[in-house]
Amino acid sequence: MAIVDRIGETLDRTPGGVILTGVDSLVDWARGKSLWSMPMGTACCAMELIAASFNKFDFDRHGTFPRPDPRHTDVMIVAGTITYKMMPAVKRLYEQMPDPKWVIGMGNCTLSGGIFYYDTYSVVRGIGEFLPVDVYIAGCPPRPESLQDGILRLRELVEQESIAPGKRRDRALTLPAPDHGCGEAE
Amino acid sequence: MPLDVESREAVETAEGEVVDELVVNVGPSHPSTHGVCRVIIHLDGEIVTRAEPVIGYLHRGIEKMAENRTYLQVVPLTDRLDYVGSMYSNWAYCRSVERLADIPVPERAEYLRVIVCELQRIASHMMAIGSNGADTGALTLFVYAFDQREHVVELFEELCGQRLTYNYVRPGGVSHDMPEGWADDVRAFTAAHRSALAEMDKLFFGNVITRGRLKGIGVLSADDAVAWGASGPVARGSGVNWDLRKHDPYSVYPRFDFDIPTGTDGDCYDRARVRLYECYESCRIIEQALAQMQPGPHRTEGLPRLIAPPPGDAYDHIESARGALGVYLVSDGSTRPYRMKVRSPAFCNLALLPTLAEGHMLSDLVAILGSLDPVFGEVDR
Structure with a gap:
């Protein structure tokens, strides 16, 4: 835990005091507290994603603010079924996001295809096939509270990462090229 | 092409x-x-x-999947069709199954179905009106409308444990009877909802910017609405007085006293406002249904888990928040449907977009698309 996490209590103890910390700690802390999201809502989960941003759940208080433009965002929240027709668009939007970037997979469809795993010819069986996912949230659809939990867990992940040299996470996309055909995904 | x-x-x-x-x-x-x-x-x-x-970016092949599911297993799939109004797809499908297999439905179940579907209409219309506002730059309205929607979702959660995909209406009835005190919660909601609607009407539809953005945009004539197969608030906004609840009465709807609001101009403003006034009528229906309801079973007893209807076909439709939603089922006598076809009102209404948008500004196209209120789970299926 960086010293900036204790900023409140430190300032309480010494009003107007000075805090000494490393630049990397400060940046890591700030990154986790301001995860702007790219709402990639395609199906049912998008409704819960919208509900999460509005009155009752109010995600703005976590610093998670939805921006429809991928170039403004840090985390892509994929909410809903991704079909083979939609997959190239999602991949392209992910590539348009500036580094560092993270992905939250919301709902069972992003995990495995969920209810659409069997007997269908058009659904990608999990976005892990073509995106590096950091946090998966199960549910069909998950409640906004679950999404909140997912974002808090992602925040932990983000704060563990460091901008300091030698500590950076390798973000190279090493996934196999997705199969665009409609055959079995296994 | x-x-x-x-x-x-x-x-x-x-x-x-x-x-x-x-x-x-x-x-x-x-x-x-x-x-x-x-x-x-x-x-x-x-x-x-x-x-x-x-279209087709959300084509999940639900109709094809239904052929590999038993009749009861298809119900959760229909939840994912129109995910803003899951209860409608449930009900339309179950009506078809009931017609096909000749399954009786207890009266209490019919009342419960009417109540949840009218609540669903409110939730769905709140979403539609709210996004109409968001599209034309009035995000405030979205916040007001979503607050109302959240209340309905909470009522549903109390009733069947889910916020969005309910799986509530089942062949032969509904999955649960209403919990204790739920009727009072619904009554309290409808009373509060009326004043919220009045507030929204004043806030949004009385606003000069809204009028400027929506009046005279995307005008659909009554003849065109009929010719293109439009239904629901899109057709009624053009003055076509067509509502299956009145004109092909199903379930216990003939026992209720309610009106069908219609527009006159057929523009985006009228389509959106018809939705608002339908919410008032939904409140009326819910209150009457709660008053008329009698104790009794909520589901037909002794129904087999594997329903095997006799060979044949059945079509039944209901008035969803988007229009006439129909489900056509073909049975070959086995425990799985031979074919399921969904007549999706959102798809038919979306087909109007090229006609309505032509000659308007680019920014008006967004308002027109919003006023057609498509849900792509249902368009692409």
Whole structure:
């Protein structure tokens, strides 16, 4: 835990005091507290994603603010079924996001295809096939509270990462090229 | 057919004028397309000359999947069709199954179905009106409307444990009877909802900017509405008095006293306002249903888990928040449907987009698309 996490209590103890910390700690802390999201809502989960941003759940208080433009965002929240027709668009939007970037997979469809795993010819069986996912949230659809939990867990992940040299996470996309055909995904 | 996505120079318009044409691609991930619609827009300056919706980005093959599921297992799939109004797809499908297999439905179940579907209409219309506001720059309305929707979702959660995909209406009845105190919660909600509607009416529909953005935009004549197979608030906004609850009465709807609000101009403003007034009527129906309801079973007893209807076919439709939602089922005598076909009102209404958008500004296209209120789970299926 960086010293900036204790900023409140430190300032309480010494009003107007000075805090000494490393630049990397400060940046890591700030990154986790301001995860702007790219709402990639395609199906049912998008409704819960919208509900999460509005009155009752109010995600703005976590610093998670939805921006429809991928170039403004840090985390892509994929909410809903991704079909083979939609997959190239999602991949392209992910590539348009500036580094560092993270992905939250919301709902069972992003995990495995969920209810659409069997007997269908058009659904990608999990976005892990073509995106590096950091946090998966199960549910069909998950409640906004679950999404909140997912974002808090992602925040932990983000704060563990460091901008300091030698500590950076390798973000190279090493996934196999997705199969665009409609055959079995296994 | 290949998509026409190339911008061209020196195109002759219908009036014989030569203009440079610009093609703008909107979607499939765009906040104002309400899902995963892609629209290819041909522009002359800022005027739309042609708008072509490209659908299929959410095609999940639900109709095909139904052929590999038993009749009861299809119900959760229908939840995912129209995810803004899951109860409707549940009900339309169950009515078809009941007609096919000749399953009786207890009266209490019919009342419960009417109550949840009218609540669902409120939830769905709140979403539609709210996004109408968001599309035209009034995000405030979205916040007001979503607050109301959240109340309905909480009522549903109390009733069947889910916020969005309910799986509530089952062949032969509903999954649960209402819990204790739920009727009072619903009554309290309808009373509060009425004043919220009045507030929204004043806040949004009385606003001069809203009138400027929505009045006279995307005018649909009554004849066109009928010719294109439009239904629901899209047709009623044009003055077509057509509502299956009145004109092909099903369930216990004939026992209720309610009106069908219709518009006069057929523009975006009327379509949105019809939705608002339908919410008032829904409140009336819910209150009457709660008063008329008698104790009794909520589901037919002794129904087999594997329903095997006799060979044949059945079609039944209900009035969903988007219009006439029908389900056609073919049985070959086995425990799985031989074929399921969904008549989706959202798909038929979306087909109007090229006609309505032509000649309007690019920014009005967003308002028109919002006023058609498509849900892509149902359009693409």
